[in-house]
Amino acid sequence: GAVVSQHPSRVICKSGTSVKIECRSLDFQATTMFWYRQFPKQSLMLMATSNEGSKATYEQGVEKDKFLINHASLTLSTLTVTSAHPEDSSFYICSASDQVYEQYFGPGTRLTVT
């Protein structure tokens, strides 16, 4: 199956700093990428949908100025958490789709803001 990677796998940052998370599709071209957030013992929550070369579409309640998404190529999307605070600590997961039927998920990035 298709492989999606995320980097870093875990990151600890101080409150007020920004953190960038990369999502790469390794063996296919992803026309669409999705970003999710998952708090402990909860389900995944869709944050935004990004298509290569266009602005991301954010779900209701997700601050676009706080969670900056860039989908500059068919194999790379980045999520930047700006001015991170402890409440942003979460498990961030991306997925990539080649517009067939499946979304392929990355392994996730554990963000801890101190």
Add this chain to the structure above:
Amino acid sequence: DAKTTQPNSMESNEEEPVHLPCNHSTISGTDYIHWYRQLPSQGPEYVIHGLTSNVNNRMASLAIAEDRKSSTLILHRATLRDAAVYYCILRGNTGKLIFGQGTTLQVKP
């Protein structure tokens, strides 16, 4: 996006079949039924999907009711590695996957 309803948790014995139910009474004609599973601290893993007909793959089988208002994921012989949270999701034209709470499957040796 149409919603799905799943039991919060289920238990199974190792090497026995497991039937995981999902209700989706508001499914539309173009919605695909997708199943994913997630192990702790990992991203979800695709299991199977279908539209109208029953589907089989190396991981599982998907039985879809004739009226499409419910479906059942079948693991033919559960192993300890099948212990995970199983999500039943309807995928519409937008391609978005909206996750519910899923079913936590516990497999006992």
